[in-house]
Amino acid sequence: MAEQKKYHVAIVGATGAVGQKMLETLEDRNFPIETLTLLSSKRSAGKTVRFQDKEITIQEATPESFEGVDIALFSAGGSISKQLAPEAVKRGAVVVDNTSAYRMDPNVPLVVPEVNEADIEKHQGIIANPNCSTIQMVAALEPIRDAYGLKRVIVSTYQAVSGAGNEASDELRNQSEAFLNEETYTPEILPVKGDEHHYPIAFNALPQIDKFEENGYTFEEMKMINETKKIMHADELHVAATCVRLPIFTSHAESVYIEIDQDDVKVDEFQSKLANAPGLTLEDDPANQVYPTPLNAEGKRDVFVGRIRKDLDQPNGFHLWVVSDNLLKGAAWNSVQIAESIVKNDWLQQK
Amino acid sequence: MAEQKKYHVAIVGATGAVGQKMLETLEDRNFPIETLTLLSSKRSAGKTVRFQDKEITIQEATPESFEGVDIALFSAGGSISKQLAPEAVKRGAVVVDNTSAYRMDPNVPLVVPEVNEADIEKHQGIIANPNCSTIQMVAALEPIRDAYGLKRVIVSTYQAVSGAGNEASDELRNQSEAFLNEETYTPEILPVKGDEHHYPIAFNALPQIDKFEENGYTFEEMKMINETKKIMHADELHVAATCVRLPIFTSHAESVYIEIDQDDVKVDEFQSKLANAPGLTLEDDPANQVYPTPLNAEGKRDVFVGRIRKDLDQPNGFHLWVVSDNLLKGAAWNSVQIAESIVKNDWLQQK
Numbered sequence: 265m266a267e268q269k270k271y272h273v274a275i276v277g278a279t280g281a282v283g284q285k286m287l288e289t290l291e292d293r294n295f296p297i298e299t300l301t302l303l304s305s306k307r308s309a310g311k312t313v314r315f316q317d318k319e320i321t322i323q324e325a326t327p328e329s330f331e332g333v334d335i336a337l338f339s340a341g342g343s344i345s346k347q348l349a350p351e352a353v354k355r356g357a358v359v360v361d362n363t364s365a366y367r368m369d370p371n372v373p374l375v376v377p378e379v380n381e382a383d384i385e386k387h388q389g390i391i392a393n394p395n396c397s398t399i400q401m402v403a404a405l406e407p408i409r410d411a412y413g414l415k416r417v418i419v420s421t422y423q424a425v426s427g428a429g430n431e432a433s434d435e436l437r438n439q440s441e442a443f444l445n446e447e448t449y450t451p452e453i454l455p456v457k458g459d460e461h462h463y464p465i466a467f468n469a470l471p472q473i474d475k476f477e478e479n480g481y482t483f484e485e486m487k488m489i490n491e492t493k494k495i496m497h498a499d500e501l502h503v504a505a506t507c508v509r510l511p512i513f514t515s516h517a518e519s520v521y522i523e524i525d526q527d528d529v530k531v532d533e534f535q536s537k538l539a540n541a542p543g544l545t546l547e548d549d550p551a552n553q554v555y556p557t558p559l560n561a562e563g564k565r566d567v568f569v570g571r572i573r574k575d576l577d578q579p580n581g582f583h584l585w586v587v588s589d590n591l592l593k594g595a596a597w598n599s600v601q602i603a604e605s606i607v608k609n610d611w612l613q614q615k
Numbered sequence: 616m617a618e619q620k621k622y623h624v625a626i627v628g629a630t631g632a633v634g635q636k637m638l639e640t641l642e643d644r645n646f647p648i649e650t651l652t653l654l655s656s657k658r659s660a661g662k663t664v665r666f667q668d669k670e671i672t673i674q675e676a677t678p679e680s681f682e683g684v685d686i687a688l689f690s691a692g693g694s695i696s697k698q699l700a701p702e703a704v705k706r707g708a709v710v711v712d713n714t715s716a717y718r719m720d721p722n723v724p725l726v727v728p729e730v731n732e733a734d735i736e737k738h739q740g741i742i743a744n745p746n747c748s749t750i751q752m753v754a755a756l757e758p759i760r761d762a763y764g765l766k767r768v769i770v771s772t773y774q775a776v777s778g779a780g781n782e783a784s785d786e787l788r789n790q791s792e793a794f795l796n797e798e799t800y801t802p803e804i805l806p807v808k809g810d811e812h813h814y815p816i817a818f819n820a821l822p823q824i825d826k827f828e829e830n831g832y833t834f835e836e837m838k839m840i841n842e843t844k845k846i847m848h849a850d851e852l853h854v855a856a857t858c859v860r861l862p863i864f865t866s867h868a869e870s871v872y873i874e875i876d877q878d879d880v881k882v883d884e885f886q887s888k889l890a891n892a893p894g895l896t897l898e899d900d901p902a903n904q905v906y907p908t909p910l911n912a913e914g915k916r917d918v919f920v921g922r923i924r925k926d927l928d929q930p931n932g933f934h935l936w937v938v939s940d941n942l943l944k945g946a947a948w949n950s951v952q953i954a955e956s957i958v959k960n961d962w963l964q965q966k
Contacts, residue, residue, distance in 0.1 A: 416928075420771035420870035422820050422859065436818075441795055444788065461904040467787075468910045469773045469861065469868045471922050471936045476901040480882065480924040489927065502928040506870040506936065508773065510820065511862050517820050519771035519857040519870075531831065550827040553812040559819045571822050573831040576840065577767075577853040585822045585857065 270298035271607065274333045276325050276348065277340030278302035279311060281430045282362055285596035286337050291316055293600060296607065303329050327351035334612060337599050338362060353389030358612055360391050360599045367392040367491060374494050377601045378543045379406045384605055389614050391602055394495060395487040396594025397421050397507065397516050402495050403567045403593065404586045405522065407541035408534065409496060413525030416502040419488065422510050422517035423473060424558060425465060427590050428454060433513055439466040440511065455509055465511055473507040482507055515558035516594060518586045527579035531572055534582060538569050548572050556587035564589055565597045621649035622958065625684045627676050627699065628691030629653035630662060632781045633713055636947035637688050642667055644951060647958065654680050678702035685963060686954050689713060690946065704740030709963055711742050711950045718743040718842060725845050728952045729894045730757045735956055740965050742953055745846060746838040747945025748772050748858065748867050753846050754918045754944065755937045756873065758892035760847060764876025767853040770839065773861050773868035774824060775909060776816060778941050779805060784864055790817040791862065806860055816862055824858040833858055866909030867945060869937045878930035882923055885933060889920050899923050907938035915940055916948045
């Protein structure tokens with residue numbers, strides 16, 4: 265038996281919420297790593313991290329950091345990706361980018377492996393990892409689209425604060441404590457760190473994720489709309505989204521209404537398509553109060569689906585409730601899955 | 616000027632979450648009260664409550680308690696209403712019932728005054744107060760239906776725990792503290808006290824409010840569907856609902872998608888219909904991050920509407936975000952509003 269090939273892997277943003285999960289996931293999956301290079305901003309450089317019983321020192325990310333790197337996982341914000349991903353590609357690395365920097369670039373595949381793994385092969389050095397709330401939705405909808413066609417999607421999200429980074433999780437924790445102790449707490453991070461106003465998230469709901477566009481939709485909502493069409497290769501699909509941040513640490517939930525191309529599909533057939541699909545777990549037994557919840561999904565790689573009901577008026581309409589760990593399938597795990605596919609299919613070379 | 620007539624008012628369930636708000640609302644509104652009788656279960660009888668600088672002792676509710684009562688506000692659970700509302704009516708009282716006991720009874724008007732105040736006149740002794748999540752939605756939709764017609768509603772809710780009573784609020788508080796202190800806490804109330812399984816609500820989302828029906832929808836979801844049609848006198852209206860309980864103490868939020876009868880309505884026209892409607896406050900200025908939130912709506916009687924957007928594909932489709940205090944407009948205030956209408960219009964007599 266041939267010895268398995270091993271790779272030089274880099275993580276950019278190794279100290280962030282997603283970077284930490286990337287490290288854990290690479291370790292859990294026993295990814296074939298020859299060398300692991302951990303990169304960050306100058307501020308975090310010098311810290312050490314344990315990986316497979318080795319201490320690794322985090323280095324400041326520079327163009328030269330990517331010399332000899334085979335696969336670079338980026339999750340350090342869009343401007344870092346814009347600056348350094350081309351430098352990594354120039355030095356021969358394949359980049360899996362978890363920011364929004366390249367997602368809608370027509371030359372960059374946007375990939376959820378359960379939906380469009382084959383798109384990875386067409387890469388020109390960069391493969392984009394979609395937005396967290398988009399990934400779990402398309403993973404749940406793909407088996408349905410494949411079996412019955414898909415006309416329309418209307419989604420309302422219930423999103424965890426960890427999607428806004430470790431400092432948002434800290435804010436929820438500290439603000440909740442202050443609220444329960446009847447102390448004042450001035451919000452500084454949520455809903456959007458870079459936006460003008462900040463509002464309390466503890467015991468509240470904020471219908472704003474990312475900044476607003478001119479059309480009254482948030483960037484998060486437009487990401488769900490545009491990325492879904494790109495990943496599913498379905499420009500004609502109607503997608504509408506309302507994105508809401510909630511006092512939940514981990515896992516996004518989504519109330520999804522869809523219309524399919526057929527009028528006569530029964531709930532049990534619909535369920536069986538999801539139960540047998542890769543990466544999905546069906547949790548749907550209302551009589552026994554079985555349905556997905558964010559706390560139950562935390563730390564798991566699957567997307568959980570339940571509350572499947574036929575619409576009472578629309579013969580081709582269905583409702584479902586989709587939950588997944590936003591840091592795993594929504595970010596780190598999907599990126600590592602793309603890396604595993606690159607390795608398995610020997611797709612390291614640019615097309 | 617004639618002296619204002621005053622009435623003998625009774626509150627059944629005076630110690631509950633809604634009963635307390637009924638008391639506060641009657642006081643805030645300076646309701647013309649001659650005598651106030653506060654009733655409860657045997658367990659709470661004997662407690663005293665302050666109302667307009669008087670101490671009132673709560674009595675056990677019995678059929679005889681309603682002798683001489685003009686208006687009885689019920690909020691002590693469906694079985695108490697089934698048992699005692701007819702006794703109150705027999706003794707000449709008009710009952711405003713905040714439980715689900717009579718809501719779908721064809722002989723009982725189901726009323727949100729901003730929508731169908733005239734229905735009150737047809738009462739035969741009992742007027743039903745709708746479900747909290749239904750009230751705020753129909754209050755927001757009525758000016759739109761009136762101006763443009765309404766074909767279809769798809770709602771996903773973000774509901775506060777106080778809708779499940781004071782003990783649910785206590786559970787959220789204690790469980791949140793335990794979670795933050797990394798202590799274990801066994802859920803005993805939520806999602807539904809009388810159901811078999813209980814799940815954590817702190818930092819979680821539970822897609823179950825009330826028990827499940829055979830069709831896979833919860834009773835809460837079916838209430839939103841059926842009550843909306845009854846209040847709006849619109850059997851042909853398509854309504855779909857997904858109801859979710861969240862770690863929020865007060866105020867329900869709703870992500871609502873609607874289709875109207877016209878294709879050419881602009882967002883600013885749509886907004887102005889809501890801005891000028893009774894009982895509504897428009898909070899919709901995305902450029903300045905202005906939108907309704909549960910914490911801001913708490914303690915206020917209005918329904919707050921924002922995040923109004925045209926659907927990007929459906930010319931007659933709009934999205935909106937509706938928030939209101941579930942204990943006030945969702946329960947106590949709507950009941951007192953009905954009582955104010957009865958008094959103002961002299962509708963005490965049964966038809």
